[in-house]
Amino acid sequence: MVKIIVYSTEPCSFCERAKQLLRVRKLDFVEINLAKDPAGRAQLVEQTGMLSFPQIVIDEVVVGGFQQLVQADQSGRLAELTAQAA
DSSP states (O other): OOOEEEEEOSSOHHHHHHHHHHHHTTOOOEEEETTTOTTHHHHHHHHHSOOSSOEEEETTEEEESHHHHHHHHHHTHHHHHTGGGO
16 A cells, blocks of 8 residues: 655645645545644654655655645656555
């Protein structure tokens, strides 16, 4: 099973849009909301090297933020990365 992690914060319109895109594609994900889980920031930096939001990670592959997620969706890369989830 594919593991999708969305690192987010509040308020964050791009975070909401990224989660909405994943829901529309019927992809389950785990959200780590760093407004509620400050210890997750270390995990975010360790896994992605970034501190911007959102950050999407699919099975240890760092997709990036909302724009990168949209690009991955439009190019078919998102479907490839999540093929096991279907």
